[in-house]
Amino acid sequence: DTGVSQDPRHKITKRGQNVTFRCDPISEHNRLYWYRQTLGQGPEFLTYFQNEAQLEKSRLLSDRFSAERPKGSFSTLEIQRTEQGDSAMYLCASSLTPRTVATNEKLFFGSGTQLSVL
Amino acid sequence: GDSVTQMEGPVTLSEEAFLTINCTYTATGYPSLFWYVQYPGEGLQLLLKATKADDKGSNKGFEATYRKETTSFHLEKGSVQVSDSAVYFCALSELQEYGGSQGNLIFGKGTKLSVKP
Numbered sequence: 001d002t003g004v005s006q007d008p009r010h011k012i013t014k015r016g017q018n019v020t021f022r023c024d025p026i027s028e029h030n031r032l033y034w035y036r037q038t039l040g041q042g043p044e045f046l047t048y049f050q051n052e053a054q055l056e057k058s059r060l061l062s063d064r065f066s067a068e069r070p071k072g073s074f075s076t077l078e079i080q081r082t083e084q085g086d087s088a089m090y091l092c093a094s095s096l097t098p099r100t101v102a103t104n105e106k107l108f109f110g111s112g113t114q115l116s117v118l
Numbered sequence: 119g120d121s122v123t124q125m126e127g128p129v130t131l132s133e134e135a136f137l138t139i140n141c142t143y144t145a146t147g148y149p150s151l152f153w154y155v156q157y158p159g160e161g162l163q164l165l166l167k168a169t170k171a172d173d174k175g176s177n178k179g180f181e182a183t184y185r186k187e188t189t190s191f192h193l194e195k196g197s198v199q200v201s202d203s204a205v206y207f208c209a210l211s212e213l214q215e216y217g218g219s220q221g222n223l224i225f226g227k228g229t230k231l232s233v234k235p
Contacts, residue, residue, distance in 0.1 A: 004161065033221050042122075042207050042225030043162070056222065091162070095221055105211075105221045109161035 002026075004110035006092050012116045013082055020078045021113045025094030032075050033107065034067055035091040036060065043091055049075060082117045089114050120145045124208045124226035131198055131233050139193040139229045141182075141208035149210040151175075151184050151191040152223065156205045165193075165206070198233045205230045 005024040013019050025032050030051050035043035046065070047057045051072040061067075064082075069075040079086055093107040125140040143151065153165040153175070166175030171186035180195045191208060208226040 031221060040227065042209070042227050043223070044225070045222050048221060093162075093221065097221070106164060107162075107221045107223070109163070111159070111161045 004092055004094050004108050006090075006110040006113050008113055009111065010114045010116075012118065014118050015082060015084060017082055018078065018080045019082055019115065020076050021090055021092075021115075023075045023077070023092030023094075023110060025074070025092070026096075026108055029094035029096045029108070030072070031095045031097050031105070032069055033093040033095075034075070034077050035093065037089040037091055037112070038087075046077075079115075082115075084117045087115055087117045120149065120210060120212065120224050122208050122210055122224055122226040124206075124229055126227075126229070127205075128230040128232060131231070133200055133233055133235050134197045135233075137193070137195040137198045137202075137231070139206055139208075139231070141191045141193065141226060143189050143191065143208075143210050145189075145210055145212070147212060148186075149212055151182070152209040152211065153180070153182055153191070153193050154207040154209060154225070156207065156228070158204070162207065198231070200233045200235050203231055203233045 007022045033048040034046040037043040046061050047067050049069040064080045067077045089112040091112045093109045095105050095107050097105045121144045123142050150169045152167045154162045155165045156162050166177040168175040168184035174183045182191050182193045205228045207228045209223040
């Protein structure tokens with residue numbers, strides 16, 4: 001168990017460029033979450049996957065953002081036409097959670113990808 | 119909508135001092151409550167949790183009690199150490215369809231704790 005891995009750790013881009021981040025969850029974790037954290041704020045939920053299905057998207061996730069988890073393992077988060085307001089830490093988390101049984105989900109977070117849009 | 123409010127930081131304490139970080143919440147139902155900790159350069163880690171009223175979560179000497187009447191979940195530790203220096207986040211989660219909590223968490227803004235030797 002190597003934990004949740006995110007790549008890259010840091011990304012600097014110019015406004016208007018597209019960027020893509022990758023998240024590798026803990027092996028066999030069926031749920032994967034994306035959060036965004038800006039300076040001085042707590043993480044904000046963006047979206048989550050149950051296996052390959054994207055089950056929920058926050059209203060924070062504008063149409064410039066797209067997330068995929070094609071095989072139910074790693075996930076990518078793409079931001080198109082980046083804006084300075086997109087500068088933030090993007091966090092990924094995963095969990096092993098049965099969908100139809102009451103349980104208290106425990107999230108394991110990665111260290112995040114720090115995005116700076118110039 | 120649901121929200122979490124926690125005390126502003128930074129908080130600076132001397133080693134062995136008593137710690138309290140206040141957290142209050144607003145929720146329509148009966149959420150689960152969490153404290154997460156973020157050590158420098160590391161990812162968020164679950165510190166403790168409580169899933170129903172009057173539950174006490176505890177871990178590593180930290181405690182927090184789910185107080186429904188005051189909608190609070192204050193974090194306490196009797197004697198802090200330098201190694202406790204980190205950012206602490208209070209969070210809540212609404213109930214899942216089948217009960218229990220889920221990973222769609224609502225976080226407070228975080229409180230930075232610095233402990234001096």
